Amino acid sequence: MLSSPGGPMERQRNTRLEALLTEFDFSHTSLAKEVNKVTGEIFGKAGDCTDRHVRRWISGEVRWPWTKYLLPLERIFDRPAQGLGFVPRGKHSANLPTPPQLRSPAPKEVEPVQRRRFIAASAATVVLALGIDQTPVRGRLSMSDIDRVHERIGRLDAHFFEIGGGPLAETATAYVGRLRDAQDSCTYGGRVEKALHGAISSLYASAGWAAHDGGEPARAALLHTASLQSALLAADPSATARAWSNLALQARMEGRHREAVQITKAALESRRARQDPRIAALLHARLAIGQARTADRSGAARSLLAAEKAYDRVDAAGPAPTWLGFLSPAELSGLAAITYEALGQYDRAEAATTQALRLLPPSMRRSHAYYSVQLAELQLTQRDRAQAAATVQALDASSLDSRRIAGRLAAVQRTLTT
Incomplete structure (x- = not known):
């Protein structure tokens, strides 16, 4: 009826x-x-x-x-x-009351609403949100289980690109613990065993980047070393190249520029770097920075050109792995800017940084904030305080969770107010 x-x-x-x-x-x-x-x-x-x-x-x-x-x-x-x-x-009924703990007599003390639940989340909450606790730790593992693991790792990486490190170092290492339990308690074949090591390597690499972004260089170094060890156990050329690249970056951040150059050159000799133009482009671009900081001007110029040539071959290489999702013409322009800055070519560095910001998609909010701060630093170096102030004013970093970027931004703001 x-x-x-x-x-x-x-x-x-x-x-x-x-x-x-x-x-x-x-x-x-x-x-x-x-x-x-x-x-x-x-x-x-x-x-x-x-x-x-x-x-x-x-x-x-x-x-x-x-x-x-x-x-x-x-x-x-x-x-x-x-x-x-x-x-x-x-x-x-649509007018819900304000939650009790968000009421405040002084509105200026109320924190701004976070754009993403991930930003303010604890590691335990993030684990729950991603379903990491659903990865089996008993029974027999299949490649379908590994595919689901990599899907969750890809989501972790995507959140890093969007908001920065935040709780991701803790989340990734917690997931490593989950996969270690699976290694010990589950049954699987040789193919799954290597794939598990590869997944653990990816998680260690992601955790290392998050720790680096969170201002924990010593912890980042340990995590990148663990990533390399698991990559070797996985016999995974892509994971190995990634681990070597991260270790080279770690050396550079610690001021060991010659060691960074040596590690990057060794990584470029790997079969995977020769076969994958994305990895080759990233390694050449990072090599250029190391060469610039060791006063090898001609080597830096050659490496930047090699990075461009490698990236020109990317279209024929198929889809990118999730961890290389950040690599784009915008990122290569940003890395070139760091090279120019190390060479003292500040005008070229500013132009390359501006180009990077213009090319970045809106979803790469962390990269946008990073290169905006870099642009303001370059403008201050060239004594253009008014333009640096305008760059900082246009930057919205409220929804990011990156101590590294926040620290650099604070330094720029202090300079502008003195």
């Missing part, structure tokens, strides 16, 4: 919330647990949400949950209730 016009509203599935569960890798049960955890943070008392609540929200049976559920959901997904696909019962 058809319902009358005044009858109950037809149930409509909340596809928006359903898509968010997929995006953040939540099951009904894990989201309910997260809601209860955040409820405790907001109200001082753990919630009573269950997987049944989540099912009713998604099915459309409940179109506007109680406030005690909506406030945690808004914080978890960092968007308003209606942005989660919920429909208010009336015009007044």
Whole structure:
């Protein structure tokens, strides 16, 4: 029988919330647990949400949950209730109260709303959001399990490119621990064994970058060394080239520029670097920086040209691995700018940095902030304080979590105020 016009509203599935569960890798049960955890943070008392609540929200049976559920959901997904696909019962119900701990007598003390839940998240929360705790630690592992591991590693890397290190070093090392448990407790064949070592190498490399971004150079060095060890156990040429590249960068950051040049040259001799133009382009660009800092001007120029030539062959190389997702014409321009700066060619460095910023896609917010700070530093070096101030003013770093970038930005701001 058809319902009358005044009858109950037809149930409509909340596809928006359903898509968010997929995006953040939540099951009904894990989201309910997260809601209860955040409820405790907001109200001082753990919630009573269950997987049944989540099912009713998604099915459309409940179109506007109680406030005690909506406030945690808004914080978890960092968007308003209606942005989660919920429909208010009336015009007044849409006006949710301010969560207790966010009320403040001095508005200036309230922290700005984070654009991404990842930014303020603890490592444990990030582990839950990515579904890292779902990686099996018993039974038999297959290549499908490894594919899912790499998918999660790719998501970790994507978050780094977007917001910086944040909790990712802890998250990646926690995931390493999970995979170590799988190595010890699961059964698998030789192919899966090597793939596991390769995944662990990737995680160590990601953790090393996050530690470097978080201002922990000693920890970063240990993680990059561990990445190389696992890459060798995996017999993975790409992972090995990545590890050597990161170790060369680590040496450069510690002021050991000749060692950095030697490591990079050795990496360029590998079969993988000869076969993969992306890796070759990255290594040549980083080699140019090392050569510039060891006063090898002609070598630096040759390496920059070699990086351009290698990148010209990228289109025929197929899709890039996720860890090389940052490598683009914009990144090569930025690396060239660092080379020019080391050579004392500040005008060329400024022009190359400006080009990098122009070419960067909006999603690469960390890179945009990094090269914006670099541009302001170059402008100050050339005594263009007004332009440096304008560059800093245009930079929005509020949604980033990178101590390294924040420290450099603070130094620029101090210089501008003295």
